[in-house]
Amino acid sequence: MAAAMLELRSVTSGYGKMEVLHGVNLTVKEGEIVSVLGPNGAGKTTMLNTVFGIATLHSGKILFKGERIDGLKPHTIVRLGIGYSPQLDNVFPNLTVEDNLLMGAYMRGRDPEIRDDIKEMYDLFPEIARRRNQKAKTLSGGERQMLAVARALMSRPKLLLLDEPTSGLAPKAASTLMNKVMEIRERGITILIVEQNVKKALSVSDRAYVLVSGRIVKEAPAEELAKVELDKLFFSARAEAE
Numbered sequence: 001m002a003a004a005m006l007e008l009r010s011v012t013s014g015y016g017k018m019e020v021l022h023g024v025n026l027t028v029k030e031g032e033i034v035s036v037l038g039p040n041g042a043g044k045t046t047m048l049n050t051v052f053g054i055a056t057l058h059s060g061k062i063l064f065k066g067e068r069i070d071g072l073k074p075h076t077i078v079r080l081g082i083g084y085s086p087q088l089d090n091v092f093p094n095l096t097v098e099d100n101l102l103m104g105a106y107m108r109g110r111d112p113e114i115r116d117d118i119k120e121m122y123d124l125f126p127e128i129a130r131r132r133n134q135k136a137k138t139l140s141g142g143e144r145q146m147l148a149v150a151r152a153l154m155s156r157p158k159l160l161l162l163d164e165p166t167s168g169l170a171p172k173a174a175s176t177l178m179n180k181v182m183e184i185r186e187r188g189i190t191i192l193i194v195e196q197n198v199k200k201a202l203s204v205s206d207r208a209y210v211l212v213s214g215r216i217v218k219e220a221p222a223e224e225l226a227k228v229e230l231d232k233l234f235f236s237a238r239a240e241a242e
C-alpha cells in the first residue's frame with residue numbers, strides 16, 4: 001500500500017475562535033488524486049487553509065509524509081513540498097504571466113533550474129505560453145486558472161492543493177483543466193482537489209470525501225460516489241447538522 005502523503009487527524013479548525021471544521025479525518029496516499037466535495041460554506045477552503053497554515057488549528061494533527069506540519073507557517077510548508085492554488089486571489093493581476101511563474105519559485109532563490117521549469121510549465125500549458133508577456137488580469141478565466149496551477153507547481157511540490165480549479169469555467173475549459181490535473185499526477189505529484197463541479201472532479205479522482213457543515217459525511221472510491229445523488233446527500237447531511 002502506498003504511504004500516506006497527507007493525513008488530517010481529528011482536525012478542528014476555523015478562523016480565530018470560530019470553528020468551521022469539526023473533527024475531520026482525511027488521508028491522501030502518495031500518487032493519488034483525492035477530491036473533497038461539498039456545498040457552499042461546507043468548509044472546503046477552510047480545510048485547505050488549515051493544511052497550509054492559514055486557518056487556525058484548534059485541535060488535532062496534520063501530517064505530511066509522516067511528519068507533523070501543524071503550527072508551521074505557509075512559507076515553511078511550501079518549502080517542505082506542498083503547493084497551493086487558492087480559490088481566490090490566485091494570481092498577481094498586475095504581473096505578467098512569466099513574472100507570476102517566477103513569483104511561484106521565489107523560495108528557490110537563484111536556482112538555475114527555475115528557467116527550465118518555466119519552460120516545462122509552458123509545455124504543460126501552451127495556452128499560457130502564448131501569453132507570457134501579458135498581464136495576468138487580461139487572461140481569460142481558463143487561462144487564469146491554468147496560470148494559478150502552474151504558479152503553484154513552480155515550487156516543485158510533492159503535494160498539490162487545488163481549490164475549485166474549474167470554478168467559473170465553461171464545460172470544455174473545465175475538462176481541459178482536469179486533463180492537465182491528470183498529466184500533473186503522471187509527473188509524480190499527489191493531488192488534493194476541492195470542487196463543486198462534482199462530475200468533473202470524480203472523473204479524475206481515485207477517491208473522494210464529502211464534506212458538509214464541517215464534517216466528513218462520506219468517503220468512497222470515485223466511481224462509487226459517481227452513482228450517489230450528492231445533492232440529496234448534501235441536503236440531508238446539512239439538515240442533520242442543524
Ligand SMILES: Nc1ncnc2c1ncn2[C@@H]1O[C@H](COP(=O)(O)OP(=O)(O)OP(=O)(O)O)[C@@H](O)[C@H]1O
Binds near residue numbers: 044
Ligand atoms: N477568513 C475567514 N474569516 C472568518 N470566517 C470565514 C473566513 N473564511 C471563511 N469563513 C467562514 O467559514 C465557513 C466555511 O467557509 P469555506 O470558505 O471554507 O467554505 P467552502 O466549502 O469553501 O465554500 P465555497 O464552496 O462557497 O467556496 C463559512 O461560514 C465562511 O463564512
Ligand SMILES: [Mg+2]
Binds near residue numbers: 044045046087163
Ligand atoms: Mg471554497
